[in-house]
Amino acid sequence: MKSKYLIIGSGQLGQELINLLNNDVEYTYHTMDPFNRGAYLDITNFDLLEDHIIKTMPEVIINTAALTDVDKCETDRNMALKINGEAVKHIIRAARVLGSYVIQISTDYVFDGEKGLYKEDDLVNPINYYGLTKLIGESYALSYDDSLVIRTSGIFRHKGFIPFVFSRLMNEKEINAYKGYYSPISAKKLSEAIFKLVEKRKTGIINVAGERISRYDLAIEIAKHLNKRPIIKEVDNVSNWIAKRPYDSSLDISKAKAILDFDFYSLKENLKYVVIK
Structure with a gap:
């Protein structure tokens, strides 16, 4: 079945994209299917991943799937590399066959956090395995x-963090x-930005944050x-964290603002x- 959009992953961003694109989209899920009409897919089964993309024949592939648990990436490096890195290689292999346009969602954690307000062409230097595997995905x-x-x-x-703060307050x-x-x-505003960038068929790297x-x-x-009176403590680290976090991973979004x-x-x-x- 031919579809204009294929969303890989149905997490927070995937859900907003599916809502936005409505009937013009097919999507895959792994742990849960929020709309009860997706296709189950383990993206670490690379043969099935390529096969699903080619059978779906999408014009646009948006890969939102990722292992985003930064500490889990540190302790299960093999899984992190498969999901965040190697799966992208196989998405691109299938896209080449079809001539599909691909959007890969990446992260500010490809930077070390030493300076902040990173531009698209700034030097990457991840300080944890999550950032490294996402950088590998970018390269593919x-x-x-x-x-x-x-x-x-x-x-x-x-x-x-933001829903956590709302709940605590x-x-x-x-x-x-x-x-x-x-x-x-928010996943909502990011999904709207992605849709507009698809329409403009932009390529390369762009910061949207x-x-x-x-x-x-x-x-x-x-x-x-x-309108709450908070009790907030600023802490240097969180006791149960395993991976290092960049101090200032903020992104310069002037390029996206211009577009x-x-x-x-x-x-x-x-x-x-x-x-x-």
Whole structure:
């Protein structure tokens, strides 16, 4: 069956893309099928992955699947490499056969966090295995001319630091905020940006993320948004973390701002799309 879009993965971003594209999309899932109409696919079974793409015959492939648990990537390196790196090679192999346009979702964690506000052409230097495997995935994607790597930061919908802060504030509980900066964006606004970039058929690398902010300041802003009096502590590390985290992995989004004609980046706009479960 021929489809315009194939979304690989049905996590937070995948769900928003499926909602946005509605009937013009087919999608795969691994752990859960949020809309009960997807195709189960283990993307580490590379033969089945290529076979599914070729049978679906999509014009556009958007790969949102990833092992994003940073500590799990550190402890299960083989699985992290398969999902975040090697699977992209096989997506690209199938895309070449079909002539499909590919969007690969990547991360701010390809940078070491020493300076922040990273541009697309800044030197990459991941400090954890998650960042390294996502960088390998980028390399495979960029080996194909008709591909776009979108680097983003702190995606949230019903999971992530921002929904966590909402929940803690509403339950009047203390919040520990890791010291450092990033550029969080809602899955909703990121999906809208992706759709517009597909229409423009952009290739190469582009940063699509929110405004640079520290997690501490972010928690304060959310408290104001909810009219709550927070108890927030800024911490240098979290005791059960295994992998290193970059101190300032924020992204320079000036290139995306010049291309996209809507507000995908402001904190005020993005906070509208938190889903509390």
